[in-house]
Amino acid sequence: MELSAFLLQVLNGLDKGSAYALIALGLTLIFGTLGVVNFAHGALFMIGAFCAVTLQKILTHSFITLDETKTDFLGKPLKVKTPYVEEWFGQVAGQAIIDWAVPLAILFAIPVMLLIGFAMERGLIKHFYKRPHADQILVTFGLAIVLQEIIKAYFGANQIPVPAPEAFIGSLDFGTLIGFDPGVIIYPYWRVVYFIFAMIIIAAVFAFLQFTTFGMVVRAGMADRETVGLLGIDIDKRFTIMFGIAAAVAGLAGVMYTPINPPNYHMGMDFLVISFVVVVVGGMGSLGGAVLAGFILGILESFASMREVIEFIPGINQVVIYLAAIVILLARPRGLLGRKGVMES
Amino acid sequence: MLGLSRNDFLLLLFVLVLVAAAPIFLNPFPEGSEFAQFNAGYPDLMQRFVIFGIFAIGFNILFGLTGYLSFGHAAFLGAGSYAGVWMLKLLTINVIPAIVVSTIVAGIFSVIIGYISLRRSGIYFSILTLAFAQMSFALAASVLTPITGGETGLQTALHDPRILDGASDGAGNIPAPSLFGLEMKQSWQVNVGDWLWTFNVGYYLSAFVLLIAFYIAIRIFRSPFGMMLKAVKSNNQRLSYTGISPRPYTLAAFVISGMYAGLAGGLMVAMDPLAGAERMQWTASGEVVLMTILGGVGTLVGPVLGAGLIKYFENIFSKINDNLLHQWFAFMPDGIEDFMVTIIHPFVGKGWHLTLGLMFMLVVVFLPGGLVGGLSGLYRRVFQRRSKAQ
Amino acid sequence: MSALEVRGVNKRFGGLQALNDVNLTVDEGRIHAIIGPNGAGKSTLLNCFVGRLTPDSGTVMFHGKSLLGIQPHQINQAGVSRVFQTPEIFSDLTVLENVMIPALAHRDGIFEFNAFKPLRRETEIRQRAIDVLEDLGMEDKTDMIAASMSRGDKRRLEMAMGLVQEPKLLLLDEPTAGMSRADTNNTIDVLRHIGDSRGLTMIIIEHDMHVVFSLADRISVLAQGTVIVEDAPEHIKGNVKVQEAYLGGAH
Numbered sequence: 001m002e003l004s005a006f007l008l009q010v011l012n013g014l015d016k017g018s019a020y021a022l023i024a025l026g027l028t029l030i031f032g033t034l035g036v037v038n039f040a041h042g043a044l045f046m047i048g049a050f051c052a053v054t055l056q057k058i059l060t061h062s063f064i065t066l067d068e069t070k071t072d073f074l075g076k077p078l079k080v081k082t083p084y085v086e087e088w089f090g091q092v093a094g095q096a097i098i099d100w101a102v103p104l105a106i107l108f109a110i111p112v113m114l115l116i117g118f119a120m121e122r123g124l125i126k127h128f129y130k131r132p133h134a135d136q137i138l139v140t141f142g143l144a145i146v147l148q149e150i151i152k153a154y155f156g157a158n159q160i161p162v163p164a165p166e167a168f169i170g171s172l173d174f175g176t177l178i179g180f181d182p183g184v185i186i187y188p189y190w191r192v193v194y195f196i197f198a199m200i201i202i203a204a205v206f207a208f209l210q211f212t213t214f215g216m217v218v219r220a221g222m223a224d225r226e227t228v229g230l231l232g233i234d235i236d237k238r239f240t241i242m243f244g245i246a247a248a249v250a251g252l253a254g255v256m257y258t259p260i261n262p263p264n265y266h267m268g269m270d271f272l273v274i275s276f277v278v279v280v281v282g283g284m285g286s287l288g289g290a291v292l293a294g295f296i297l298g299i300l301e302s303f304a305s306m307r308e309v310i311e312f313i314p315g316i317n318q319v320v321i322y323l324a325a326i327v328i329l330l331a332r333p334r335g336l337l338g339r340k341g342v343m344e345s
Numbered sequence: 346m347l348g349l350s351r352n353d354f355l356l357l358l359f360v361l362v363l364v365a366a367a368p369i370f371l372n373p374f375p376e377g378s379e380f381a382q383f384n385a386g387y388p389d390l391m392q393r394f395v396i397f398g399i400f401a402i403g404f405n406i407l408f409g410l411t412g413y414l415s416f417g418h419a420a421f422l423g424a425g426s427y428a429g430v431w432m433l434k435l436l437t438i439n440v441i442p443a444i445v446v447s448t449i450v451a452g453i454f455s456v457i458i459g460y461i462s463l464r465r466s467g468i469y470f471s472i473l474t475l476a477f478a479q480m481s482f483a484l485a486a487s488v489l490t491p492i493t494g495g496e497t498g499l500q501t502a503l504h505d506p507r508i509l510d511g512a513s514d515g516a517g518n519i520p521a522p523s524l525f526g527l528e529m530k531q532s533w534q535v536n537v538g539d540w541l542w543t544f545n546v547g548y549y550l551s552a553f554v555l556l557i558a559f560y561i562a563i564r565i566f567r568s569p570f571g572m573m574l575k576a577v578k579s580n581n582q583r584l585s586y587t588g589i590s591p592r593p594y595t596l597a598a599f600v601i602s603g604m605y606a607g608l609a610g611g612l613m614v615a616m617d618p619l620a621g622a623e624r625m626q627w628t629a630s631g632e633v634v635l636m637t638i639l640g641g642v643g644t645l646v647g648p649v650l651g652a653g654l655i656k657y658f659e660n661i662f663s664k665i666n667d668n669l670l671h672q673w674f675a676f677m678p679d680g681i682e683d684f685m686v687t688i689i690h691p692f693v694g695k696g697w698h699l700t701l702g703l704m705f706m707l708v709v710v711f712l713p714g715g716l717v718g719g720l721s722g723l724y725r726r727v728f729q730r731r732s733k734a735q
Numbered sequence: 736m737s738a739l740e741v742r743g744v745n746k747r748f749g750g751l752q753a754l755n756d757v758n759l760t761v762d763e764g765r766i767h768a769i770i771g772p773n774g775a776g777k778s779t780l781l782n783c784f785v786g787r788l789t790p791d792s793g794t795v796m797f798h799g800k801s802l803l804g805i806q807p808h809q810i811n812q813a814g815v816s817r818v819f820q821t822p823e824i825f826s827d828l829t830v831l832e833n834v835m836i837p838a839l840a841h842r843d844g845i846f847e848f849n850a851f852k853p854l855r856r857e858t859e860i861r862q863r864a865i866d867v868l869e870d871l872g873m874e875d876k877t878d879m880i881a882a883s884m885s886r887g888d889k890r891r892l893e894m895a896m897g898l899v900q901e902p903k904l905l906l907l908d909e910p911t912a913g914m915s916r917a918d919t920n921n922t923i924d925v926l927r928h929i930g931d932s933r934g935l936t937m938i939i940i941e942h943d944m945h946v947v948f949s950l951a952d953r954i955s956v957l958a959q960g961t962v963i964v965e966d967a968p969e970h971i972k973g974n975v976k977v978q979e980a981y982l983g984g985a986h
C-alpha cells in the first residue's frame with residue numbers, strides 16, 4: 001500500500017473518530033461521575049444536530065413581498081421570499097449569517113444543551129443513582145425513544161441537509177502540503193474543521209477537569225464518591241453541572257456533524273451502540289481511554305473499508321470495530337486505560 | 346406435583362390456562378365493534394406473544410439469575426432461525442426437526458460465544474456479547490449470503506430437496522410448514538354471538554412449547570443449580586472461596602438461555618419459513634433485554650408478561666389511525682372530538698414508539714422491579730397497611 | 736504431624752514489606768492463633784493461604800500439597816475453608832441458602848449440573864445446614880434474607896458457612912469482632928467443641944485476648960511481617976518481645 005493511500009485513510013478516519021471520541025467522552029464522564037448507564041446520550045448528539053437545523057430554520061424564516069417589476073410563469077407579480085435577517089442586517093450581512101448557520105449554532109446549542117442536560121439530570125437521572133443498572137438502561141432507553149419521537153414529530157423522518165459555510169465547501173489538497181503530487185490526498189475542508197473543533201473541545205474538557213478546583217473535585221468524586229461526600233463537599237451539584245457539560249459536548253459534536261451527515265431522528269441510536277463500544281474499549285471511567293479508543297476505532301473502520309483490504313478479507317469493513325473490541329477486551333481486561341473495579345458488578 | 350411446590354404448580358397451571366384460553370380472552374371486543382382494534386387474538390400476534398415469551402424466559406435464566414447482561418442474544422435467535430429454515434429446506438417440511446436442530450445449533454453457537462465472553466464480567470461482558478452479535482449480523486447480511494440469503498433473507502423454495510419428504514415434482518405451491526401434515530397456518534374460527542375466536546395450529550404448538558420451556562425454567566429456578574446462579578449474582582468472589590467455580594455455572598446458564606433463544610428462532614421459522622439477518626441486530630437483542638426488565642428481572646412470569654406487553658403495543662398501537670380515533674370520539678361534540686384526536690394522535694399509529702418509550706419510563710419510575718416486582722410490592726404495601734390498621 | 740507448613744513466605748506491596756520470611760507450622764488437630772499489632776500482616780498471611788494473594792517467594796504446603804498457584808475454589812476443595820473478617824455472604828439469599836451453598840460445594844465439588852432436583856428435596860444437605868445453624872444459635876433465622884441481619888449475626892453466618900463444609904483446616908479471621916460478650920463466649924464454646932470432637936485444625940487471627948487464650952493450643956506472634964515468637968499460650972503472656980511488639984518498643 002502506498003504511503004499516500006495510508007495517510008488518506010488516517011485522515012478519513014479522523015472525522016468519524018472525532019465524533020466517536022466526543023460522544024464517548026460525555027458517556028464516560030457520566031459513567032464515571034454518576035455511575036449511570038445513559039442510553040439517552042446518543043439522543044443528545046441527535047438533539048445537538050437538530051439545534052443546527054432549528055437555527056437554520058429560524059435564520060431563513062422569511063416574509064413574502066410582491067415584486068411588481070417581475071412576473072412568474074402565470075403572469076402574476078413575482079413573490080419574493082426575504083429572510084428577516086436580510087431585512088434587518090442588510091442583504092450581504094444577512095446572507096453571511098445564514099451561510100454561517102452551522103458555526104453560529106454552536107452558540108445557540110451550548111445554552112440549549114446545558115439546559116437539557118440539567119433538566120434531565122435533576123428531573124430523571126438523579127433518582128436513578130442508586131438503582132440497578134437494568135433500571136437505568138430501561139429508563140434512559142425510554143427517554144431516548146421519547147426524545148427521538150418528539151424530534152420526528154416536528155422535523156419529519158427524512159434527513160435534513162444543513163450545508164457548511166460556503167468558505168468551507170470544497171476540499172483541501174492535503175498531499176501537496178507534505179510533498180505529494182496534487183490530487184492524491186484530498187480532504188474536505190469541513191472535515192478538517194470538524195477534527196480541529198473536536199480537538200479543541202477535548203482539550204477544553206481535559207483542561208477544565210485538570211486545572212480548575214471544580215474539575216479536581218469532580219475527578220476526586222469519580223475516584224471515590226463517598227469520601228468526597230464525607231468531606232462536606234456538595235458533590236451532587238457538581239455532578240449536575242458535569243451532566244450538563246457532557247450533554248453540551250455531545251450536542252456540539254452533533255451540531256458540527258450536520259454538514260458531514262445530514263441529520264435524521266435516529267442518528268443518535270446509530271452512534272449510541274458504537275459509542276458504548278468505544279467507552280468500554282477505552283476503559284470504563286477513563287476519559288483519555290475514551291478519546292484514544294474513539295480515534296483508533298474510527299481510523300480502523302476507515303482502513304477496513306479500503307478496496308484492497310475488503311478484497312483480502314471480505315466483509316471486514318462491517319465487523320472491524322467489533323472485532324477490534326473483542327481482541328482489545330480479551331487482551332486487556334479493563335480496556336485500554338480502564339481502572340480496576342469500575343462498573344464490574 | 347410434577348416435582349413442583351404447590352405455589353409453583355399453581356403458577357404453571359395459571360400460565361397453562363392463560364395460553365390455552367388466550368384466543369378467547371385476547372378478543373374481548375365483538376368483531377366489527379369500535380374497539381375491535383384492541384383485539385389481539387389473531388394467530389400471527391398470539392404466536393409472537395408466546396415465541397418472544399420463550400425468548401425472554403430463557404434470557405431471564407441468564408440475566409435474572411446470574412446478573413450477566415448479554416446484549417447479543419439475538420444472535421442465537423437468528424442462528425436458530427437460519428438452522429430451522431435449512432432443516433425445512435433440506436430435510437422435511439415437518440417442523441419437529443427444524444425446532445430441535447435450531448435449539449441445538451444455537452446451543453453450540455452459544456458455547457463458543459459464551460466461553461469467550463464470560464472471561465469478562467460486568468459491562469465488559471455486555472460489550473463482548475454485543476460485539477459478537479453485531480459481527481454475526483454484519484456477516485450474515487454480507488459475506489455469508491450463500492448460507493443466509495444475505496439481505497433478502499433465507500426462505501423455503503419449491504425446488505428444495507426435502508430428502509425425507511421425497512423430491513418435489515416441481516409443480517404446485519411451496520409446501521407450508523406442518524406437524525405431521527397439520528399445517529401451522531391452519532386455523533379454526535368459532536363465532537359466538539358477535540365474537541370471533543380463532544384457534545390456530547401454530548399458536549397451540551408454540552404455546553405447548555412455551556409451557557415446557559416455562560416448566561423447565563421453574564425447575565431450574567428451584568434447583569441447587571439455580572441457587573448457585575443466584576449466588577453468582579449476589580457474590581461471585583465468595584462463591585469461589587466456598588469451593589465453587591463460578592465460570593462453568595455461568596457458562597451453563599449462558600448456553601441454556603442461548604438454546605431458549607434458538608428454540609424461539611426455530612418456532613418463528615416454523616410459523617413463517619423466513620429468516621433475515623435483521624433478526625440478529627442489536628435492536629433485537631435490546632428488545633429482549635427490555636422485555637425482561639419491563640416484566641421483572643429474576644421473576645418467573647415477568648419476562649412472559651413483558652414480552653406480551655411490548656408485542657401488543659407494537660402491533661396494536663401502531664395500527665390506530667386518525668379515522669379510527671374520530672370514530673371513537675364521534676359521540677363528543679365536534680370541537681372536543683378534534684381536540685381529543687389531536688391529543689392522542691402523536692401517541693398512536695406511527696407514533697407508537699412514543700407510547701412505548703413513555704411506558705418504559707413510567708414502569709421504571711413507578712414500578713421498580715418491573716411489572717411483577719412492582720405490582721407485588723404495591724400489593725404488599727397495601728396489604729401491610731391494611732393489616733396494620735386492624 | 737503438621738497440617739500446614741509455611742516456609743519463607745515474602746510479600747511486598749510497593750515499598751512495604753508486608754510479610755518478611757514468615758515460617759509457620761500448624762499441627763493437625765490443633766488450634767493455632769496468630770496475634771500481633773495492627774498492620775503486622777496477619778490478614779495478608781491468611782490471604783496467601785486461600786489464593787487471594789500470591790506470595791513473592793516461599794512455600795505454603797497443606798498436607799504435602801502446595802496451595803500456591805491454584806484457584807481459590809481448588810484450595811477450598813482441598814479442605815481449607817475461610818471465615819472472613821468482613822462478612823462476605825450472599826446478601827440477597829436466605830440464611831439457610833447461604834449455608835446450603837458451601838454444603839453443596841463440599842458434596843458436589845466445583846461444578847455440578849444439578850438443575851432439575853428441587854432444592855427442598857436436598858433433605859440431607861438441608862438438615863446439615865440447619866444443624867450447624869442450631870449449633871450457632873441461629874435456627875430461628877433460617878428464612879431471613881442475609882442482608883437484613885445484624886453484623887454479629889452475619890459473623891455467625893460466616894462461621895456456619897465455614898463449619899458446614901467440615902474442612903480439614905479452618906481459617907478464622909477475627910471471628911468474634913462485633914459480637915456481644917455472650918455471643919463471643921458461645922462462639923468460643925462452639926469452636927472448642929468442634930475442635931475437640933472432630934479434631935479440626937484451625938488457624939485463628941484475633942485481637943481479643945480472651946478468645947485467644949481460651950482457644951489456642953499454640954500462638955504465633957507476628958510483628959512487622961515476621962514471626963517474632965511462637966510458643967504455647969502460657970509462655971506468651973510474659974514474653975518480653977511480645978510486649979515490646981505491642982507497645983511499639985521493638986526496633
